[in-house]
Every structure is written in structure tokens, then in C-alpha cells.
Amino acid sequence: MKGFAHGLRILTVVLVVLAFSKLAIIDVFAVVGESEAETEIQKAEAALSSAYVAVLEAEKNGADVSGLLAKLSSGGNFLAEARMRYRNDDFDGAVYYAGLSVESIEGLVGETEQLKALAIAEHKEGFFLTVTGSGVAVIVVVLGSIGAWLLFKRRYFEKVLEMKPEVVEG
Amino acid sequence: MNLDEYRTVFVASGLILGLIVAAPALSFYLPFSGGSERFSEFWLLGPGHMAEDYPFDVSADEGYLVYVGVGNHMGSSVQYSVRVKFRNQSELLPNATAGTPSPLPLLYEYRVFLEDGKTWEAPLTFAFSGVSFVENRSLVENLVINDYVFTVDKLALWDGENNGFYYQLFVELWIYEVASDRFEYHNRFVGIWLNMTGV
Numbered sequence: 001m002k003g004f005a006h007g008l009r010i011l012t013v014v015l016v017v018l019a020f021s022k023l024a025i026i027d028v029f030a031v032v033g034e035s036e037a038e039t040e041i042q043k044a045e046a047a048l049s050s051a052y053v054a055v056l057e058a059e060k061n062g063a064d065v066s067g068l069l070a071k072l073s074s075g076g077n078f079l080a081e082a083r084m085r086y087r088n089d090d091f092d093g094a095v096y097y098a099g100l101s102v103e104s105i106e107g108l109v110g111e112t113e114q115l116k117a118l119a120i121a122e123h124k125e126g127f128f129l130t131v132t133g134s135g136v137a138v139i140v141v142v143l144g145s146i147g148a149w150l151l152f153k154r155r156y157f158e159k160v161l162e163m164k165p166e167v168v169e170g
Numbered sequence: 171m172n173l174d175e176y177r178t179v180f181v182a183s184g185l186i187l188g189l190i191v192a193a194p195a196l197s198f199y200l201p202f203s204g205g206s207e208r209f210s211e212f213w214l215l216g217p218g219h220m221a222e223d224y225p226f227d228v229s230a231d232e233g234y235l236v237y238v239g240v241g242n243h244m245g246s247s248v249q250y251s252v253r254v255k256f257r258n259q260s261e262l263l264p265n266a267t268a269g270t271p272s273p274l275p276l277l278y279e280y281r282v283f284l285e286d287g288k289t290w291e292a293p294l295t296f297a298f299s300g301v302s303f304v305e306n307r308s309l310v311e312n313l314v315i316n317d318y319v320f321t322v323d324k325l326a327l328w329d330g331e332n333n334g335f336y337y338q339l340f341v342e343l344w345i346y347e348v349a350s351d352r353f354e355y356h357n358r359f360v361g362i363w364l365n366m367t368g369v
Contacts, residue, residue, distance in 0.1 A: 049346075049351060052249050052283070052346070052348075053348055055247065056246065056247060056348065059246060059247055060246070065247060065285070066285055069247055069283040069284070069285055070283075072249070072283040073281065073282060073283045076249070076281025076282070076283060077280070077281055079281060080251075080279040080280060080281045083279060084278065084279065084318060087275075088320075127198055130194045130195050130198070131195045131198070133194070133195075134191060134192050134193075134194050134195035134196075135195065137191035137192070138188050138191055138192050140191075141184060141187045141188045141191055142184065142188065145180060145181075145183070145184035145187070148180070149177070149180045152176065152180070153173070156173060156176070
């Protein structure tokens with residue numbers, strides 16, 4: 001009987017320990033879920049920010065970024081969804097949508113670089129054509145002005161020489 | 171006119187013409203600033219896309235619709251965060267003088283990337299659930315925004331002057347600042363008053 005009571009006591013202790021350790025395990029998993037979700041959201045946020053900065057840089061160089069902005073908007077909407085789910089303690093959902101956000105802007109930085117390079121090349125070409133065209137036009141204007149002036153001066157002198165002095169009676 | 175005066179006219183005309191034809195090339199070296207003011211538009215429209223027929227008398231389990239919109243005139247593409255918040259009469263709105271947002275937590279968020287000169291508009295549907303009235307107080311437990319349920323547990327006291335239990339649904343505009351690498355309040359908000367009338 002004494003042995004049975006002892007066994008029961010041990011069983012109770014084991015059950016209590018198990019129950020606590022289970023709670024602890026669940027708690028640890030919950031914390032991991034939350035921190036993982038936060039990490040994924042921050043990763044997605046950083047990816048979106050750097051893609052946005054790259055798009056701004058391309059835009060400054062004259063690239064047409066409307067297509068890139070549409071992709072960024074899609075990524076932004078997924079990220080907003082991830083943040084809302086995170087605030088509502090839906091960490092699985094948060095991780096899922098943060099992943100979708102990163103996926104939707106994958107390759108965007110490379111695409112941006114290509115557009116930027118294209119825009120810079122177009123700008124250089126435009127610059128060369130404009131400066132050359134303007135330079136030629138300025139030379140034409142200067143030479144034309146000098147020519148017109150010389151012609152005008154010759155006509156002016158001819159006209160002056162053709163004039164007859166007017167005699168005024170005193 | 172004598173010859174010297176004619177020469178002055180020729181030189182002046184030549185210079186003006188020269189400047190005109192050189193202008194395209196000069197524009198690469200002398201950036202002409204537009205000088206126009208940079209700003210963002212922000213609006214809230216009723217269900218018919220007009221500034222009328224806004225929801226006012228509201229009750230539980232009924233759906234309501236408004237449209238929120240942004241216009242970018244900031245001179246380049248911008249990333250906006252449009253943040254929906256909900257308050258009762260005693261809670262703080264954004265402070266326009268200090269340029270600070272409302273301290274209330276954001277519920278729903280739209281992320282918008284907008285090119286300069288472009289506008290964006292999206293529907294904002296909302297409904298209430300868990301509404302109860304006790305004496306001179308009303309309680310809204312849940313606010314549903316675009317099918318997303320938010321627990322708000324918001325109390326409103328009876329407003330004897332305006333005869334109603336008043337809440338405000340408002341939307342703040344935030345802008346992403348590249349230099350600080352974060353969103354900052356853009357000192358713009360729009361909102362509508364709602365009178366909770368029934369369960």
C-alpha cells in the first residue's frame with residue numbers, strides 16, 4: 001500500500017512536470033512563431049525599400065518606371081496584409097504574405113538596373129545630338145549674321161555714295 | 171539711323187538668335203527648376219465617388235462604402251502608406267499644428283506607390299459587429315474593414331448636444347522618406363463622423 005502511494009506520488013509529479021514542460025514548449029513555439037513573423041516582415045520591408053530606392057534612382061535618370069511601380073504596389077499590398085495579420089496574432093499568415101511580398105518584387109532591382117542603363121544611354125545619345133545640333137546652329141547663326149552685316153554695310157555705303165549733295169541757298 | 175546704330179541692332183539680333191538656338195544644349199547645363207509647389211492630394215468620397223452621401227447613421231451588421239484617394243504632385247514617384255484608424259469623441263485626432271499623427275493604433279493599411287502626376291483611389295468598406303448600448307454608453311466590439319475583422323472595444327458616451335453616440339473613422343496619409351528609411355506622417359488626414367444608432 002505504501003509502495004502504491006509512493007508510485008502515485010511519483011506519477012503525479014511526473015504528470016505535473018510533463019504538463020508544465022508542454023506549456024513551456026507551446027510557449028516557446030508561440031514566441032518563435034512571432035519572432036519569425038517579425039523577421040520575415042522586416043526582410044520584406046527591407047527588400048521593398050531597396051527596390052523602391054532603385055526605382056527612384058532609375059526615375060532620376062529618366063527611365064519609365066510605371067511598370068516597376070505596379071510591381072512595387074503589389075509587393076506593398078502583400079506587406080500591408082502581412083503586417084495586419086501580424087497585429088492580429090496570425091503569424092503564419094504574416095509569414096505567408098511577407099513571402100508573397102518578397103516574391104512579387106523578385107528580380108525588380110535587376111530590371112531597374114537595365115532600365116536605368118537604357119535611360120542613361122538614351123540620355124547620352126540625346127545629349128550628343130542636342131549639343132551637336134545646337135553647336136552647328138550657333139555657328140550658322142554667327143556666320144549668317146556676319147554675312148548679313150557685311151552685305152548690309154556694302155549696300156549702305158553704296159546708297160550713301162549715290163546720294164547727291166543738296167544745295168541750300170543762303 | 172547711322173551705321174553704328176545698325177551694327178548694334180545686328181549684334182543684338184545675332185545674340186538673341188544664338189541664345190535661342192543654343193537653348194536646348196544649355197538646358198543640359200542650366201537646370202530650369204519648375205518652381206511649382208510640391209504637395210499630395212488626399213480625399214475621401216461617398217459611395218457614388220462624389221463628396222456627398224457619406225455614411226452617418228450607422229448600425230451593427232450593415233455594410234458601408236466610401237472611397238479613399240491620393241494624388242501625387244511631389245515631383246517624383248512616392249511611396250505612401252494610407253492608415254485607417256477609429257476613435258470615439260474623447261480620443262485624439264492628428265495634430266495639424268504640430269504635424270503629429272493620432273496616437274491611436276492603425277487598423278487597416280494601404281501601401282501605394284504612385285508616379286508624379288498620378289492618382290490612386292480604392293474602396294474602403296466597413297461594418298460593425300458586437301454593438302451594445304448600456305444606459306448612456308455604446309460599445310463597439312468589432313470593426314470590419316474590407317472584410318478584415320478588428321477588435322476595437324470602443325466606448326462612446328451619449329452626446330446630448332448632438333443627440334448621438336459618435337465615433338469617427340479617419341484615414342491618415344504617411345509618406346516614405348528615403349533619407350530616414352521610414353514612413354513619416356504627411357500631415358494630412360480625412361475622416362467621417364458616424365452616429366451609432368442601433369444593434
